Amino acid sequence: MQFTDEQITRYSRHILLPEVGGKGQKKIAQAKILIVGAGGLGSPAAYYLAAAGVGTLGLIDGDVVDLSNLQRQVIHHTADVGRPKVVSAKEKIAAINPDVAVVTHEERLTAANALKIIGQYDLVIDGVDNFPAKFLINDACFFAEKPLVHGGILRFDGRVTTIIPKKSACYRCVFKTPPPPGLVASCQEAGVIGVLAGIIGTIQATEALKLVLGIGQPLTNRLLDFDARKTALREIKVRRNPNCPLCGESPTITELFEHEAEICAVRT
Amino acid sequence: MQVKINGKPEEVQGTTVSAILKAKNIDPHMVAVELNDQMVDRAHLDHAMVKDGDRLEFLFYMGGGR
Numbered sequence: 191m192q193f194t195d196e197q198i199t200r201y202s203r204h205i206l207l208p209e210v211g212g213k214g215q216k217k218i219a220q221a222k223i224l225i226v227g228a229g230g231l232g233s234p235a236a237y238y239l240a241a242a243g244v245g246t247l248g249l250i251d252g253d254v255v256d257l258s259n260l261q262r263q264v265i266h267h268t269a270d271v272g273r274p275k276v277v278s279a280k281e282k283i284a285a286i287n288p289d290v291a292v293v294t295h296e297e298r299l300t301a302a303n304a305l306k307i308i309g310q311y312d313l314v315i316d317g318v319d320n321f322p323a324k325f326l327i328n329d330a331c332f333f334a335e336k337p338l339v340h341g342g343i344l345r346f347d348g349r350v351t352t353i354i355p356k357k358s359a360c361y362r363c364v365f366k367t368p369p370p371p372g373l374v375a376s377c378q379e380a381g382v383i384g385v386l387a388g389i390i391g392t393i394q395a396t397e398a399l400k401l402v403l404g405i406g407q408p409l410t411n412r413l414l415d416f417d418a419r420k421t422a423l424r425e426i427k428v429r430r431n432p433n434c435p436l437c438g439e440s441p442t443i444t445e446l447f448e449h450e451a452e453i454c455a456v457r458t
Numbered sequence: 459m460q461v462k463i464n465g466k467p468e469e470v471q472g473t474t475v476s477a478i479l480k481a482k483n484i485d486p487h488m489v490a491v492e493l494n495d496q497m498v499d500r501a502h503l504d505h506a507m508v509k510d511g512d513r514l515e516f517l518f519y520m521g522g523g524r
C-alpha cells in the first residue's frame with residue numbers, strides 16, 4: 191500500500207519517529223483492533239486509535255447512549271442520547287479520520303458470538319463495565335490467541351494490564367473467578383471520576399499501538415494501578431499461575447461460558 | 459512483625475494471610491492475594507504463613523470501564 195500526500199502529512203508526527211516511520215505507519219494502517227464497549231474506556235481509545243490511523247476499528251456494544259454516560263464517555267455528545275453507542279461512535283471516528291474503516295457490532299459480547307467476532311481482529315481492548323464480561327473477554331482472547339489490553343476503573347482508581355495469551359499472565363492467573371455478585375461495586379451505581387476513563391483508556395490505546403508496531407516493552411506480567419487521589423502509579427508484578435483454571439497446567443475451563451450476571455447493587 | 463502490604467511497611471498481628479486479612483477487615487472474596495510475588499489460592503489463605511519481611515499484595519477487583 192502507498193500513502194497519499196495527504197496521508198503523509200496527516201501522519202507526519204508518527205512518520206518522524208524512528209520507531210514508527212513509514213513502515214510502522216503502514217502496520218498501523220493494516221491493523222484491526224476490536225474495542226469491546228463503546229463507553230468510558232472505549233471512547234478515548236477509539237478517538238486516539240482513529241486519529242493514529244488504525245485501518246480497521248471494530249466496536250461492539252448493544253447499549254444506547256444515556257445522559258449519565260456523558261460525564262466520561264466523551265465520544266458521545268448530548269444530541270446522541272438515546273442513539274446506539276456504536277452508531278454514535280462510528281460517526282465521530284469518521285469525522286476524525288476517514289481513513290479508518292469502522293465495523294459496528296450492535297450487540298453484547300456473548301459466549302456464542304465472542305470467538306467469531308474476536309477472530310476477525312488482531313487485538314482486543316477491554317472497555318466493559320462488569321466482571322462476567324471481563325472474564326469472557328479474557329477467555330475468548332485466550333482461545334482465539336489474540337493479545338488483550340485489559341482496563342478497569344472504579345471511583346478514583348484505575349488499572350491496566352496487557353495479556354499475551356499463553357505467554358504472559360492472564361486475568362484468571364490473578365483473579366480466578368469474578369467476585370460474588372453484589373460484593374464488589376462494579377456497575378452503574380458505583381461512582382467514578384470521569385477523567386479516569388481518559389487516563390486508563392489512553393494507556394490502553396498506547397499499549398495497543400505498541401503491540402501493533404512491535405516496539406517497547408508491553409505491560410505484560412504487570413498490573414499498572416493508578417490512584418487519582420494521589421496522582422500515583424503503582425506497578426504490581428504478576429506471573430503466569432500454574433494453577434490458573436484457563437492457562438495453567440491442568441485447565442478446568444476448556445470452552446467459553448458466561449459467569450452469572452451481577453446484581454447491580456453496591457454494598458458499602 | 460513487619461511486612462510490606464501493597465508496597466507499604468506495616469506492623470501486623472497474626473502469622474497467616476487469613477489472619478492479616480481479618481485484622482484488616484478485608485473480605486477474602488474481594489481480593490486476590492500475592493505473597494512474595496506468588497499468587498496464593500483463596501482456598502489456601504488459612505495455611506499461607508507470613509514471615510517478618512514478607513511482601514503481600516492485596517489486589518482488589520476493579521471492574522468498571524463504562
Ligand SMILES: [Zn+2]
Pocket residue numbers: 359360361362363364430431434435436437438
Ligand atoms: Zn491464566
